[in-house]
Amino acid sequence: LCQTKEQRILDFVLKNAVRGDPQSVIDNIDKYCSQREWSMNVGNEKGIILDNVVKESNPSTILELGTYCGYSAVRICRLLKPGVRFFTVEFNPAYAAVAKQIIEFAGLIDKVQVLEGSTGDIIPQLKKKYEVDTLDFVFVDHWKDKYKPDTQLLEKCNLLRKGSVVLADNVIVPGAPDFLEYVRNCGKYDCTNFPSFLEYMDEKDALEKAVFRG
Numbered sequence: 001l002c003q004t005k006e007q008r009i010l011d012f013v014l015k016n017a018v019r020g021d022p023q024s025v026i027d028n029i030d031k032y033c034s035q036r037e038w039s040m041n042v043g044n045e046k047g048i049i050l051d052n053v054v055k056e057s058n059p060s061t062i063l064e065l066g067t068y069c070g071y072s073a074v075r076i077c078r079l080l081k082p083g084v085r086f087f088t089v090e091f092n093p094a095y096a097a098v099a100k101q102i103i104e105f106a107g108l109i110d111k112v113q114v115l116e117g118s119t120g121d122i123i124p125q126l127k128k129k130y131e132v133d134t135l136d137f138v139f140v141d142h143w144k145d146k147y148k149p150d151t152q153l154l155e156k157c158n159l160l161r162k163g164s165v166v167l168a169d170n171v172i173v174p175g176a177p178d179f180l181e182y183v184r185n186c187g188k189y190d191c192t193n194f195p196s197f198l199e200y201m202d203e204k205d206a207l208e209k210a211v212f213r214g
């Protein structure tokens, strides 16, 4: 009955992972996507870099652009202290439905708000509708052509403060050259590149960390 790849991933997690155990959810998604069907989760190699950047930032308010199946939401939220708020934006309703079930199964749904819609519509609502002051951490992992405009929109909406961390996936594959040029040259960010590999493949990819100077 699982018609979509995302439903098959969910089914594999529900069958093989341990309810309430985020690490087992992460491990089983990685197992399925490396052995059966490739999918665009950040994966374990880049995931370890993501873990380390999250740990050193110790964020209280986090925004993710691009939920997909919820793999990175589970990855990030498993590291957070109680009481933090994690907002994740997903444009595709079928992806959002799978992500909610995976996040719930991992036992993390109380920390997470899955916001369905376009980032261009939702980012301007964060302050008033979702009572966000500023964001401590942003994980950018949606459509590469939206990386730069959405980063500029975060600035325009005064959602970034001195030290806010913007971490972007896929800056080599599929690549976000205009975003890289912007954050590295506009003078508002301190940037660090973290070379790694495309999820479940041997191809080179990288994460870019851009810390807002305020």
Ligand SMILES: Oc1cc(-c2ccc(F)cc2)cc2nccnc12
Pocket: 040, 041, 042, 066, 141, 142, 143, 144, 169, 170, 173, 174, 198, 199
């Ligand atoms: O991590 C990712 C990988 C890819 C992707 C697709 C096809 C390839 F051939 C290579 C890489 C697309 C993505 N879109 C949105 C968010 N993350 C993505």
Ligand SMILES: [Mg+2]
Pocket: 040, 041, 042, 141, 169, 170
């Ligand atoms: Mg990605």
